[in-house]
Amino acid sequence: MSEGLRPTRRQIIVGRLIDAGLILFCLAMLLPLVLLVSNAFKTPPDILRWPPAILPRDPTLDNMRAVLADTPLLRWMWNSVLFALLSTAAILTTSAVTGYVLAKFRSRVLNVVFAIILATAIVPFEVYMIPLFFNVQKLGLLNSTAGLLVGYLVMSFGIFLIRQNVIASIPDELLEAARVDGAGEWWIFWRIVVPLLRGPLGALGVLAFFQAWTAFAWPLIVTTTKESYTVEVGLALFQTGFTVDLGRLSAAATVVLVPTIIVFSLLRRNFVQGVATSGLKD
Amino acid sequence: MGNNDTSRLGAGPLGRRTVLALAATAFGMALGSAAAQAQTLTVWSGYPEMVPFYQRVGESLKGKYPGLQVKVEAIPLREHEKRLALALPSNSAADVIELANSTAQRYIEAGLIKTAPADAAAFVNNAAYFDPFIQKTAAVGGKVYGVPLFRGQGALFYNTDKFAKAGLAEPPKTLADYTEYAKKLTERNAQGVATVSGWSMRLSGGGAGIAEKFWINLFQNGGNLIEEQADGKWATTYASEAGRKTLRQYIDNVHVHKVVTPEMPADADAFQREQTAMFIRESWVIGDIAQKAPNLKFSTALLPRGTIVAPVFFYSPNEGDKARLAWDFAIAANSPENAVWLLDNVGWLPNRKDVDYSAVVAKKPAFKAFVNYPKDYAFFTLPAIAPVEEVLTRLAARLTKAFGDASLAGNDAGIDAVLKEAAAETDTILRRAGLLASK
Amino acid sequence: MTARGRWSFILAALLPTLAIYAWVRLYPIGDVLYLSLHEWNIIAKVRPFVGLENFVELSTDPLFLEALRNTAIIAFGVLLVTIPLAMVLAALIHARTASRLSGFYETAIFLPHVVSLVPAAMAWKWIFDARLGPLNAILSVFGVQPKAWLFDPVLSILCIVVLCAWQALGFAVLIFLVGIKNLPVSLYEAAKLDGAGPVQSFFYVTVPLLKPITLYVSVVTLVAGFNVYGQAFVLASDAQGAPGNLVRVLVLDMLENAFRNYRVGYAAAEAVVLLVVVLVLTAIQFGALRERGRA
Incomplete structure (x- = not known):
């Protein structure tokens, strides 16, 4: 608001106070995840210690080893990744095409x-x-990635998002000029529209990926065999039935969490910018 | 139109896969059983502790099936039962499934679980091997569907150290004793709040278990939840004197004597950590204690009148050659060596009666209350009717609420009202299924 | 390009999407409506028509009513926690846009929204644990008696609200942040000239102007709240024998009726109720925000 002006002493202090508050709040938001990762490296007596400690006393890899030996955790992660990637591809394709058509072609239909x-x-x-x-079930697609995908092929919000973006950022004149030059509709779509939508498509991709990655109720009923579980389902069944061993549960959870956090941290900028340019205010 | 196109697209690759699978099967058969090297048998289980047993049974079959691979997929019982509901109708269940006969009933009626072949049926019906009770529950309409696996049977587990500390030498004899014992056994902190429950009763957690445990206590008082009538239909019988007595004991223990509360650690877990002095449970707890709390001093005792027996069977959704291996597996699981191993290492009770278990019982005397019982010791089992789960689950939800309701303490009218309302709900479920006996 | 060419492009472009929509959205939604008027046990070949019987039974089914109540409490609880908190956080983060830490703020607050639900719920399950959990440990420092968070019927619902709000917050903050960034700077300058401090301009400029965004975020949050399932499954489920208070929510009751009690028609009727609730709430929210805007 007062950019360009030199901040007053008071403004600096208020800024510092806000920073302090936000840092505390953010740490509180992250704390559950930190505790989880820490528990993964605790020994059994360490976990039972009261009061509980944030950091493990003597870190161990036993939990990690046991979990990777006991469960097909990596297989479950692969199922989830594949499902999420295919779902993202489907949602990006359908959203881009449909959003563009709905934005730029006028008709009552x-x-x-x-x-x-x-x-x-x-x-x-x-x-x-x-x-x-x-x-x-009728199609015989239970326990398959294809079956999982059926629930996650389209995303209404994605179509909406792309439509708003096309309206906001692609002028009709640009398309008309291309048409006058004799360009076909598909050429215009691929060569002009899609490149201009890179930002929102990136954002939508991240949204779609994480939507599938965190899906729970659907995979829980579509998959019934151990090999076909997604990581969420596998972990949920692992935690309700097999063990109350917190160290192992945390280790399994950590194996899943860490890549998620890394991937998200890498994509964050893309995501935030995408949403920011999405013209949500309409 | 678009709809159909898409579905056909979706089915395309699968169709091809099925064809390939069929071709592979045909090829395999052409080569003959001698080449059937790497056969895989998938077992679906609701009891994770059974996994090593299945692996062992698989080993014992190696003579007949050299390359046999046994794949056990064990998940929590509730989820196991749910996946069967999802998978059986679409024919995507495992080769062998493990299920209580009461739960299997519905699928048998619908033809989704197939009859056992002649040799397996003869095995089950051999009077030298199994009790008539087991034989009866293995069959529906005179046809054998299941091969016995184990039976769940309840008994009292008690912590002998805690009993000695409370000056109790003998296990309780009557249900009234149970409460008196529990009062003495409860350990409290300075504020008088119970820290170790005197008697861990099943008070919380969703699902049918609460109603099942309630039935066990009700049975000691001479009652049943539902009873089969002469016409083969069922009557709800717990809104009764016995029902009131049973529920009152729960409520008194929670709210008057405060020997147990819903949030206290409960069941086998608490018993192993010495957070409860006694509780009623099946024999698998013995195996579980041996693993998780080998130094625990405990013993078991018969219940006052009798107990629940819940037989679990092997079933198969397939028939003919496709099911051959499955039935061989089920029969092998009942070999004398495997039966003894099951009792010794897992703790579930095998059903073979011509096998000598004395070595295991001598080593682990806690099994006595499960295998040695007087002639007049009574047994009951969960009824094999399709809506049994719903009856139990809905009653359980009402019981959970009642257990937490302090206003029911000393309030027989209130208790009666709870039971009456619950019984009306049970009647509704039975009526809907066409199973309610006319009064 | 001819009009016909354009139409053939539109058709070719839209048909696949429309076909998918028909297959995975419209048909199943229609099927739910159809099934809700019928009785079907998954296995049987016949599906007798029962009219509104399923709905009549639902109206007195104690488990369904409990599920509906729990779900409503959770959904509104999450909404009440998330929206105001997210708006304040977004304003504060916006005020510190220039700070080197703003990226960290966004990541930290948004992360819970994208991490897998089950591991996150497991972390919270430990935090709430009555015997070993840090929450009771912290409370005991202040002399508060340890509480059985996940066993008490009231507290366990509170726990689910906390978990859901923790997850929903990031999304709301992000959307608000975008909204605030798009607000015209001139209005703030005008407010400043009128002598409004930052707090006043938050209440008198930011909050009213964010109305459409608030509408959008509230609808999304509330609808997500009504679909709560995984959180209850992990946090307050019942491992055999272990004590635990099962928090019955709508989706759980629905799946139980369909796949444990084999009553698909009845479960479909529940789904229809869920649909109606969501539609009504969305309509009310649109109405309410429009009204307030006019006043």
Whole structure:
């Protein structure tokens, strides 16, 4: 607000205070994750110690080793990654094409289509999950990545996001100029529209990826064999049934968490910028 | 239109896979069983502690199936039962599934679980091997569907150190004794709050278990939750004198004597950590204690009148050649050596009666209360009717609420009202399934 | 390019998406409505029509009513915690945009939203643990008696609210942050000229102007709250024999009715109730925010 002016002494102090408050709050937000990772390296007596400590007394890799030996954790992670990547690809494709068409072509039919897409966005997935399950069952796709994907092929918010972006950032004149030059519609879409949508598509990609990565209720019913579990389902069943051994549970959780955190930290800028340019205010 | 196109697209690769699988199977059969080197048998289990047993049974079959691989997928029982509901109708369940006969009933009625072949049926019906009770529960409509695996049978587990400290030499004899004992056994802190429960009763946790445990106590008082009538239908019988007595004991123990509370550590876990003095549970706890708390001083005792027996069977969703290995596996699990190993190492009770378990019982006397019992010791089992789960789960939810309701203490009218309302709900479920006996 | 060419492009571009929508959204939604009026046990070939019977039974089913109540408490609890907190945090982070730490703030607050649900819930399960958990350890420093967080029917719902809010916060903050960045600077300068301090301009400029964003975030948060399942599954589920208070939520009750009690029609009726609740809440929120905007 007062950029350009030299901040007063008071402003500096207030800024420092806000920083202090935010740092404390952020640390509190991160604390559960830190504790979890720390527990993964604690020995059994260390975990039972009262009061609980933040850091392990003598760090051990036993929990990690035991978990990797006892469960197909890496397989579950691979299932999740594959599912999330394919889901992201499907959502990006359908959102880009549909969002663009709905933004740049005017017709009453298309308005109805857009209304339907928006309306289904309000219906929670859980509402129609059971019929969708029977649908997948009939196709014989249970326990497969394809079966998992069925629930995650499209994202109404994604179509909305792309449509708003196209309206906000791609002028009609640009497209008309290309048409005058004799460019085909598909050429325009691939060569002009998609490159201009790189930002929002990146953001949507991150959203879609993590949406599939953290999916729970759907994979819980679509997968029934150990090999086909996603990491969320595998861990949830592991924790309710096999062991109350906190060290091992934490180790398993850590194996899953750390890559997530790294990937997100790398993609954060992309994500924030994408959302920031998404023109959500409409 | 678009709809169908997409579905066909989706089914395409799978169709190809099925064809490949069929071709591979045909090829395998053409080569004959001699080449059936790397056969895989998938077992779905709801009891993670059974995994080593299955591996062992697999080993014992190596003579007949040299390359046999046994893949056991064990998950918590509730989730196991749910995955069967999801997988059996779509024919994507494992080769061998492990299930209580009461739960299997529904799938048998629907034809999703197949009959056992003649040799397996003859094995089960051999009077030298199994009790008539087991044989009866293995069959539906006169046809054998299941091969016995083990049975869950309840008894009292008590901590002998804690009993000695409280000056108690003998296990309790009547249900009234249980409460008196519990009062003496409860350990309290300076504020009088219980830190070690005198008697860990199942008070919380979702699911049918609470109602099942309630039934065990009710049975000591001469009652049952539901009873089969002459016409083969069922009557709800717990809104009764026995029911009131049973629920009152729970409520008195929680709210009047305060020997146990819903949030205290409970069950086998608490018993192993000496956080409860006694509790009623199945024999697997013996195996569990041996693993997790080998130094615990404990003993077991018969219940006053009798106990629950919940037989678990092997079933198969397949028939013919496809199920051959599955049934060989189920029969091998009942070999004398495997039966003894099961009792000794896992702790679930095998059903073979012509096998000598005395060595295991001599080594682990806690098994006595499970295998040696007087002639008049009574048994009951969960009814093999399709909605049994729903009956138990819904009753359990009401019981949980009642256990936590302090206003029911000394309030017989309130207790009766709880039971009456719950019984009406049970009636509704039975009526919907066409199983309610006319009064 | 001819009009026909354009239409063939539109068709080719839209048809796959529309087909997918028909297959994985419209058809199942229609099927839920259909099933809710029928009785079906998964296995049987027949699905008798029962009219509104399922709904009539739901209206007196104690487990369903408990699930509905718990879910509503959780959803509104999360909403009440998340929205104000997120708005304040977004304003504070915005005020420190220039700070080198702003990236850290965004990451730290957003991370819980993307980490896998189950591991995160496991962390919280330990924090709430009655015997070993840090929460009771911290409270005992202040002389508070240890509480059985996950066993008490009221406290266990509170725990789920905390977990869900922890997860939902990052998304809300991010969206608010975007909103605040897009607000016209001139309005703040005008407010400043009128003598408003930063706190006043937050309440009199930021909050009212963020109304559309607030609407969007509230709808998303509330709908997510009504679909709570995984959190309850991990935090307050019942391992056999271990004590625990099962917090019954709608999705859990629905799945139990469908796949444990084999009553798909009945579960579908529950899903329809969930749908109606979500639609009504969305409509009310739109209405409320529009009203307040006019006043």
